[in-house]
Amino acid sequence: MKTKVSRRAHFNAAHRLHNPNWSDARNKEVFGLCNNPNYHGHNYDLIVSVIGEVDPETGYLMDMKILKDLIKSEVENHLDHKNLNKDVADFSTLIPTAENIAKVIYDRLRPHIDQSKEIEVVLYETPRNFVTYPVK
Amino acid sequence: MKTKVSRRAHFNAAHRLHNPNWSDARNKEVFGLCNNPNYHGHNYDLIVSVIGEVDPETGYLMDMKILKDLIKSEVENHLDHKNLNKDVADFSTLIPTAENIAKVIYDRLRPHIDQSKEIEVVLYETPRNFVTYPVK
Amino acid sequence: MKTKVSRRAHFNAAHRLHNPNWSDARNKEVFGLCNNPNYHGHNYDLIVSVIGEVDPETGYLMDMKILKDLIKSEVENHLDHKNLNKDVADFSTLIPTAENIAKVIYDRLRPHIDQSKEIEVVLYETPRNFVTYPVK
Amino acid sequence: MKTKVSRRAHFNAAHRLHNPNWSDARNKEVFGLCNNPNYHGHNYDLIVSVIGEVDPETGYLMDMKILKDLIKSEVENHLDHKNLNKDVADFSTLIPTAENIAKVIYDRLRPHIDQSKEIEVVLYETPRNFVTYPVK
Amino acid sequence: MKTKVSRRAHFNAAHRLHNPNWSDARNKEVFGLCNNPNYHGHNYDLIVSVIGEVDPETGYLMDMKILKDLIKSEVENHLDHKNLNKDVADFSTLIPTAENIAKVIYDRLRPHIDQSKEIEVVLYETPRNFVTYPVK
Amino acid sequence: MKTKVSRRAHFNAAHRLHNPNWSDARNKEVFGLCNNPNYHGHNYDLIVSVIGEVDPETGYLMDMKILKDLIKSEVENHLDHKNLNKDVADFSTLIPTAENIAKVIYDRLRPHIDQSKEIEVVLYETPRNFVTYPVK
Numbered sequence: 004m005k006t007k008v009s010r011r012a013h014f015n016a017a018h019r020l021h022n023p024n025w026s027d028a029r030n031k032e033v034f035g036l037c038n039n040p041n042y043h044g045h046n047y048d049l050i051v052s053v054i055g056e057v058d059p060e061t062g063y064l065m066d067m068k069i070l071k072d073l074i075k076s077e078v079e080n081h082l083d084h085k086n087l088n089k090d091v092a093d094f095s096t097l098i099p100t101a102e103n104i105a106k107v108i109y110d111r112l113r114p115h116i117d118q119s120k121e122i123e124v125v126l127y128e129t130p131r132n133f134v135t136y137p138v139k
Numbered sequence: 140m141k142t143k144v145s146r147r148a149h150f151n152a153a154h155r156l157h158n159p160n161w162s163d164a165r166n167k168e169v170f171g172l173c174n175n176p177n178y179h180g181h182n183y184d185l186i187v188s189v190i191g192e193v194d195p196e197t198g199y200l201m202d203m204k205i206l207k208d209l210i211k212s213e214v215e216n217h218l219d220h221k222n223l224n225k226d227v228a229d230f231s232t233l234i235p236t237a238e239n240i241a242k243v244i245y246d247r248l249r250p251h252i253d254q255s256k257e258i259e260v261v262l263y264e265t266p267r268n269f270v271t272y273p274v275k
Numbered sequence: 276m277k278t279k280v281s282r283r284a285h286f287n288a289a290h291r292l293h294n295p296n297w298s299d300a301r302n303k304e305v306f307g308l309c310n311n312p313n314y315h316g317h318n319y320d321l322i323v324s325v326i327g328e329v330d331p332e333t334g335y336l337m338d339m340k341i342l343k344d345l346i347k348s349e350v351e352n353h354l355d356h357k358n359l360n361k362d363v364a365d366f367s368t369l370i371p372t373a374e375n376i377a378k379v380i381y382d383r384l385r386p387h388i389d390q391s392k393e394i395e396v397v398l399y400e401t402p403r404n405f406v407t408y409p410v411k
Numbered sequence: 412m413k414t415k416v417s418r419r420a421h422f423n424a425a426h427r428l429h430n431p432n433w434s435d436a437r438n439k440e441v442f443g444l445c446n447n448p449n450y451h452g453h454n455y456d457l458i459v460s461v462i463g464e465v466d467p468e469t470g471y472l473m474d475m476k477i478l479k480d481l482i483k484s485e486v487e488n489h490l491d492h493k494n495l496n497k498d499v500a501d502f503s504t505l506i507p508t509a510e511n512i513a514k515v516i517y518d519r520l521r522p523h524i525d526q527s528k529e530i531e532v533v534l535y536e537t538p539r540n541f542v543t544y545p546v547k
Numbered sequence: 548m549k550t551k552v553s554r555r556a557h558f559n560a561a562h563r564l565h566n567p568n569w570s571d572a573r574n575k576e577v578f579g580l581c582n583n584p585n586y587h588g589h590n591y592d593l594i595v596s597v598i599g600e601v602d603p604e605t606g607y608l609m610d611m612k613i614l615k616d617l618i619k620s621e622v623e624n625h626l627d628h629k630n631l632n633k634d635v636a637d638f639s640t641l642i643p644t645a646e647n648i649a650k651v652i653y654d655r656l657r658p659h660i661d662q663s664k665e666i667e668v669v670l671y672e673t674p675r676n677f678v679t680y681p682v683k
Numbered sequence: 684m685k686t687k688v689s690r691r692a693h694f695n696a697a698h699r700l701h702n703p704n705w706s707d708a709r710n711k712e713v714f715g716l717c718n719n720p721n722y723h724g725h726n727y728d729l730i731v732s733v734i735g736e737v738d739p740e741t742g743y744l745m746d747m748k749i750l751k752d753l754i755k756s757e758v759e760n761h762l763d764h765k766n767l768n769k770d771v772a773d774f775s776t777l778i779p780t781a782e783n784i785a786k787v788i789y790d791r792l793r794p795h796i797d798q799s800k801e802i803e804v805v806l807y808e809t810p811r812n813f814v815t816y817p818v819k
Contacts (some may be wrong), residue, residue, distance in 0.1 A: 006646050006680030011675040015537065017425040017452040018496075033197060035204065042492035044425040044452005046537050054682050060566065062644035063579060067676050068579065086425075086449035100198035102142050128424065129160065129454050131147040132203050137140030138190050151401065153289040153316040153358075158604065169605060171612065177358035180289040180316005182401050222289075222313035236606035238550050265287065265318050267555040268611050273548030274598050276817030278782050283811040294468065305469060307476065326818050332702065333713060334780035339812050340715065372470035374414050403419040404475050409412030410462050430740065441741060502686035508742035510686050530787065539691040540747050546734050559809065561697040561724040585766035588697040590809050624762005629715075630697075630721035671694065673726050 007123070008064045009052040014083035017044040018099040019091045021088075042086060047104070048127035049078065051112065063131035065120070077111045101128040105136040143259075144200045145188040148210045150219035153180040154235040157224075179223060183240070184263035185214065186250065191256035201256070213247045237264040241272040279395075280336045281324040284346045286355035289316040290371040293360075314358060319376070320399035321350065323384065327392035337392070349383045373400040377408040415531075416472045417460040420482045422491035425452040426507040429496075450494060455512070456535035457486065459520065463528035473528070485519045509536040513544040551667075552608045553596040556618045558627035561588040562643040565632075586630060591648070593622065593673035595656065597666035609664070621655045645672040649680040687803075688744045689732040692754045694763035711723040722766060727784070728807035729758065730776040731792065735800035740801075745800070757791045781808040785816040 019042045020034040030038050032067040037043070051074055059062045085091055087099040093107045113121055127133040155178045160233040173179070187210055193200045213253045223235040229243045231271055241262040248258055263269040291314045292306040302310045309315070323346055329336050357363055359371040365379045377398040384394055399405040427450045428442040438446045445451070459482055465472045493499055495507040501515045513534040520530055535541040561583040563586045564578040574582045581587070595618055601608045627636055637651045649670040656666055671677040699722045700714040710718045717723070731754055737744045765771055768781040773787045785806040792802055807813040 005683070006649070007679040007682045008646065009677045009679070014529040015451050015453055017450040020198070024196075024437055033202075036492035038497070039492055039494065041497045042450050042452065042490040043494065046454045052679075056642075057646045057650075060568075062564070062642035062647045064646055064678075066577075083213045084444035084447055084451040086447065086451065089449045090447070090537050098198035100193075102144065102193045102200050103198045105142070106193075122460065128497070129421070133145045134200075135143040135145070135188075139141070149401070151315050151317055153314040156606070160604075169610075172356035175356055175358065175362070177361045178289040178314050178316065179287050179356040179358065180314065181287055182316075182318045220308035220311055220315040222311065222315065225313045226311070234606035236601075238552065238601045238608055239606045241550070242601075265285070269553045270608075271551040271553070271596075274550070274551045277819070278785070279815040279818045280782065281813045281815070292470070296468075324815075329780075329786075330781045332704075332707055334700070334778035334783045336814075338713075370470035372465075374416065374465045374472055375470045377414070378465075385521045405417045406472075407415040407417070407428075407460075411413070428742070432740075441746075489761035508737075510688065510737045510744055511742045513686070514737075541689045542744075543687040543689070543732075546687045547685070557809070559723050559725055561722040580764035583764055583766065583770070585769045586721070586722050586724065587695050587764040587766065588726075589695055590726045599778040628716035628719055628723040630719065630723065633721045634719070673693070 006057050006064050007052050007054045008070070008072060009050050010067055010070045012049045012071070012079060013046060014049070014079050015044065015046050015048055015081055015085050016085050017042040018087040018094075019043070020100060022098060022126070042088070045128050047082070048130075049074070049108065050125040051078075051080065051108075052081055052123040052125075053116060053120050054123065055117070065116075071113055073112065077115065078108050081111065101126055101132065101134040102136070105134045109136055141189050141190055142200050143190045144203065144206070145186050146210060147259060148187070148207070149182060150185070150215050151180065151182050152218055152221050152223050153178040154190060154223040154230075154251070157163045160250045176255055178224070181264050183218075184266075185210070185244065186261040187214075187244075188219055188259040188261075189252060189256050190259065191253075197200055199212050201252075209248065213251060214232060216246050217247065235269065237262055237270040238272070240272045245272055277326055278329050279324050279326045281322050281338065281344070282339055282342045282346060284319070284321045284323070284343070284351060285319060286351050287318050288354055288357050288359050289314040290359040290366075291315070292370055292372060294370060295311065314360070315375075317400050318376050319354070320402075320405075321346070321380065322397040323350075323380075324395040325388060325392050326388075326395065335407065337388075345387055349387065350380050353383065373398055373404065373406040374408070377406045381408055413462055414465050414472050415460050415462045416475065416478070417458050418478045418482060420457045420459070420487060421454060422457070422487050422533050423452065423454050423500065424490055424495050425450040426495040426502075427451070427524055428506055428508060430506060436526055450496070452538050453524070454526075455490070456538075457482070457516065458488075458533040459516075460541055461524060461528050461533040462531065463525075481520065481523055485523065486516050486539075509540065509542040510544070513542045549598055549609050551596050551599050552611065552614070553594050554611055554614045554618060556593045556595070556615070556623060557590060558593070558623050559584045559590050560626055560629050560631050561586040562604040562631040562638075563587070564642055564644060568644060580683065586632070589672050591626075592674075593618070593652065594669040595622075595652075596667040596669075597660060597664050598667065599661075609660075617656065617659055621659060622652050625655065645670055645676065646680070649678045653680055685734055686737050686744050687732050687734045688747065688750070689730050690747055690750045690754060691758060692729045692751070692760050693726060693733070694729070695724065695726050696762055696765050696767050697722040698767040698774075699723070700778055700780060702778060718751050722768070725808050727750045727762070728810075729754070729788065730805040731788075732803040732805075733757075733796060733800050734803065735797075745796075753792065753795055757795065761791065779807055781812065781814040782816070789816055 020037040105124045109124045156173040241260045245260045292309040377396045381396045428445040517532045564581040651666045700717040789804045
């Protein structure tokens with residue numbers, strides 16, 4: 004039976020939901036207040052989980068210090084105190100919804116964690132709205 | 140790979156656990172303090188999740204504003220500040236345990252969300268007792 | 276300089292806000308959904324604090340085990356899983372608003388704690404609505 | 412003895428810390444990442460408390476529904492999903508630090524609440540950084 | 548479709564991460580501050596979930612009072628206010644990492660819950676580090 | 684009117700409550716499970732607040748980055764992953780109760796913060812037990 008280890012992290016960012024292929028009216032209709040051209044922002048809370056087998060010699064599935072540092076270098080340094088639309092290349096052609104941010108975080112972490120292990124990302128845009136990726 | 144979006148909501152209600160087919164003594168033995176004939180109550184916290192594919196045009200799996208409004212109309216307006224046993228028809232012949240309330244919420248939401256998407260309900264009766272429905 | 280020690284506890288109860296000296300119409304206007312004649316309920320969260328000097332021999336202001344047991348006997352056993360209006364004599368002529376429940380809790384604890392120490396009660400009716408008594 | 416009633420609310424906003432009387436270098440030195448010219452953002456959590464006497468007829472110090480609606484009209488509608496620097500006139504000449512936002516919220520609410528009652532504002536910029544205004 | 552009921556509990560304990568087959572230098576390199584020979588400690592938070600069918604007569608999957616008492620007798624009494632390395636036999640030859648503690652808790656509960664039901668343990672070592680066992 | 688800024692931090696430690704001037708029997712009677720000779724431990728959560736005037740040029744009462752770094756150097760580095768009784772000189776003759784730990788933290792921070800400003804320390808030993816020092 005497998006085990007899952009999870010690490011919580013956070014970053015603060017500004018964003019705006021806007022599809023450049025649409026009229027301003029349609030953007031406003033679909034995205035409402037989130038379409039504000041001057042941006043708004045969030046404290047994003049993040050849980051990264053890694054699923055696999057526990058190493059009997061260490062009792063660790065993965066050293067949480069290594070996972071913490073990886074989230075720091077690949078996610079927090081990349082997104083914290085940024086304007087997602089203007090400062091982060093991943094969102095130059097991708098709308099920074101919670102769904103898309105979660106997938107970007109997953110794609111950034113995936114190459115750095117052993118392929119025998121699965122990864123799961125939960126991203127809280129607010130304490131009341133959150134996203135999990137991927138889901139089987 | 141699928142994504143899951145989740146929305147937290149809440150309602151306050153009174154209830155009593157009582158099986159009318161049983162004697163008072165057996166009800167008291169099985170349900171203890173929860174059998175108080177004058178009712179007691181809870182702040183129920185609710186997480187409704189929807190699982191499916193993200194629409195590339197909006198970056199949304201489902202507009203959280205629509206999910207929020209659906210929970211408001213189908214769950215909060217139906218259960219908030221109510222006596223579940225006396226004011227809510229779903230519980231006229233069903234004991235309002237957390238397990239059964241979670242299923243009632245699922246059944247009320249299911250017809251309003253696209254059948255290609257799965258739904259999951261987590262219901263907190265207290266911060267220490269909670270129920271998830273359905274589980275594969 | 277004084278120290279304050281605080282202990283968190285909780286209880287679940289049903290209640291109804293209703294002033295018997297008023298018409299039904301005025302009760303409904305003032306108390307809204309909280310006036311439901313069939314009651315509704317809450318998970319009340321409670322923080323009881325005691326303020327005074329630390330005993331140098333024990334390093335305790337007050338043994339938290341004693342405070343915990345006192346809250347159990349005087350508050351939880353008295354209010355948990357009860358209908359405040361029907362089962363609790365303190366509310367036979369007092370409307371069980373959060374303000375009044377906090378004062379009842381204070382009055383029940385006051386005789387059991389050394390008079391040289393101050394007491395403060397914080398009562399959460401929901402995570403978003405709470406009351407502190409007394410305030411200087 | 413007085414009582415305090417408290418209501419929790421929240422809003423999301425973008426901001427930038429920048430003093431226009433200073434050089435870019437000094438702004439960057441003092442405000443660090445918070446000086447990002449493209450803005451970043453937060454989920455601000457807010458607790459507004461009102462201190463005074465309880466009305467014996469209602470058992471209320473102040474109707475929480477009225478306080479909730481007042482926070483909605485004076486604070487949330489004014490600040491939610493906004494860029495504090497560009498969209499909110501209060502910050503045209505005032506740096507939107509947590510300290511200053513708390514004072515602006517207090518000043519906006521003060522005229523709407525009976526002068527016999529005191530007001531206290533707690534503003535969480537993140538779960539780890541928060542401000543209380545005023546303090547005696 | 549199955550239902551999952553979950554109960555939150557907690558215990559406080561001291562521990563040290565140390566593999567007796569390794570040199571002190573390697574232990575320090577792998578386990579860092581967690582290798583402190585004088586121990587450090589945590590408030591462990593625990594969620595035990597049981598998955599199965601709801602009994603139509605009671606509306607319960609499992610009586611939460613029974614689950615609470617079982618966690619008390621099998622987990623809290625066994626681990627609370629203990630030094631995991633020195634006071635708990637399960638860790639005489641097993642390093643008390645969160646991964647291993649979660650498995651020990653699972654193994655202690657498994658014989659006491661009907662085999663037709665699945666069990667899941669989530670163990671928080673801190674609010675930011677937690678483990679789930681087992682995962683399919 | 685003054686403002687208060689607050690910063691939350693945390694550390695994990697082992698401790699034992701024991702008065703060396705007392706018999707083992709009296710220690711066990713007064714301190715109960717907390718007297719375990721092999722130690723137990725906690726995740727201590729800490730809120731440090733600073734009270735004073737806001738600087739109109741920065742909008743800051745105190746730069747939270749400076750306060751965060753001060754808590755790191757004076758408190759976290761001193762107490763995190765330590766055995767308070769054996770590894771921390773402050774507790775060589777002082778029982779490490781929450782009351783005394785809060786006072787030690789206050790005394791360590793006081794020389795590093797401008798004397799025109801007041802300091803307040805809240806220390807959570809568990810989410811249910813916490814201490815505030817000093818209180819007027």
